[in-house]
Amino acid sequence: MLDRFTIAERLCDRLAIIDGGKIVALDTPTGLVAHVDTEQKVRFRPASALDDTLLTVLPEVTSVERHGRQVVVTGTGNLVHAVTSVLVQHQIVAMDLRAEQASLDDAFIALTGRRFDHSAQ
Structure with missing residues (x-):
């Protein structure tokens, strides 16, 4: 509902x-x-090894955190597209991907x- x-x-x-x-x-x-807030979060579990630097160098990204196997990327702008583009480019499957915003x-x-x-x- x-x-x-x-x-x-x-x-x-x-x-x-x-x-x-x-x-x-x-x-x-x-x-x-x-x-309220233009900040967004993208959460996912990479199916293979992921170097956080691939994400931290993106202009849309303000931070990358790890919680166990889960990666939480915080940023602004077209964050979802930027993050998923990098993952596709490096052939990294994002499991349980979620985009969160205000x-x-x-x-x-x-x-x-x-x-x-x-x-x-």
């Missing part, structure tokens, strides 16, 4: 975030999310200072 923010993000060209009866932000879903829920919290009550009707 989709939550309200996911539905709004898919259906709306512009959204207003209202807090205490006042509009605190009015923008496109992407624009509201950009207010959501409208994160934007609401950042702009209002509180969580959205999803149970409210």
